[in-house]
Amino acid sequence: GAGVSQxxxxxxxxxxxxxxxxxxxxxxHTALYWYRQSLGQGLEFLIYFQGNSAPDKSGxxxxxxxxxxxxxxxxxxxxQRTQQEDSAxxxxxxxxxxxxxxxxxxxxxxxxLTVL
Amino acid sequence: xxxxxxxxxxxxxxxxxxxINCTYTDSSSTYLYWYKQEPGAGLQLLTYIxxxxxxxxxxxxxxxxxxxxxxxxxRIADTQTGDSAIYFCAERGDSTLTFGKxxxxxxxx
Numbered sequence: 052g053a054g055v056s057q058x059x060x061x062x063x064x065x066x067x068x069x070x071x072x073x074x075x076x077x078x079x080h081t082a083l084y085w086y087r088q089s090l091g092q093g094l095e096f097l098i099y100f101q102g103n104s105a106p107d108k109s110g111x112x113x114x115x116x117x118x119x120x121x122x123x124x125x126x127x128x129x130x131q132r133t134q135q136e137d138s139a140x141x142x143x144x145x146x147x148x149x150x151x152x153x154x155x156x157x158x159x160x161x162x163x164l165t166v167l
Numbered sequence: 168x169x170x171x172x173x174x175x176x177x178x179x180x181x182x183x184x185x186x187i188n189c190t191y192t193d194s195s196s197t198y199l200y201w202y203k204q205e206p207g208a209g210l211q212l213l214t215y216i217x218x219x220x221x222x223x224x225x226x227x228x229x230x231x232x233x234x235x236x237x238x239x240x241x242r243i244a245d246t247q248t249g250d251s252a253i254y255f256c257a258e259r260g261d262s263t264l265t266f267g268k269x270x271x272x273x274x275x276x
Binding site: 055084086092093094096099107110142144154155156157158159160161 | 171198200202208209210211212215255257259263264265266267268269
């Protein structure tokens with residue numbers, strides 16, 4: 052079946068502008084994750100959605116970052132007033148979210164954000 | 168807090184075996200994962216191992232887990248140029264994964 056998809060694949064924006072990144076998880080997956088991968092860094096956890104529960108926002112770096120998940124499926128990550136340090140690849144992953152084995156995360160191809 | 172460490176770079180010749188090492192700190196980790204990232208692509212799940220296992224083999228891949236030392240390794244037999252990529256080790260915490268910074272594997276002909 053279809054994997055996790057993300058759009059756009061590349062986004063170039065000017066400092067101070069807002070951007071929205073979209074993630075379509077694998078059908079049937081109840082859990083959705085956002086990560087950020089900066090040059091030379093590992094993957095940094097941003098936010099986690101599980102079903103209808105309140106999201107785990109503990110990884111969001113500032114209040115300029117927010118995310119929502121509509122209808123338990125598609126998710127949008129919004130970055131307001133972008134800064135150059137926000138430049139990174141933003142990766143989305145999804146999983147069944149139930150039990151250990153079924154919690155294996157499958158990743159999308161990512162959105163490369165460049166803030167000029 | 169949780170921390171995952173990996174060596175940053177490994178270079179091997181085609182046909183040799185590659186061993187990528189990882190250490191982690193969370194003794195309560197239930198699953199440990201290896202992901203592969205090719206240039207410009209997302210992360211591809213290679214394999215995972217449950218914490219009560221010592222070894223898992225999947226075709227050319229062998230995962231060894233030393234839970235006492237919190238050490239995980241990935242062995243790739245008969246390494247090919249197509250195996251050149253960044254390999255990430257990850258441990259599963261309460262709800263998310265903690266990743267290492269990745270090991271870049273370069274396979275030369």
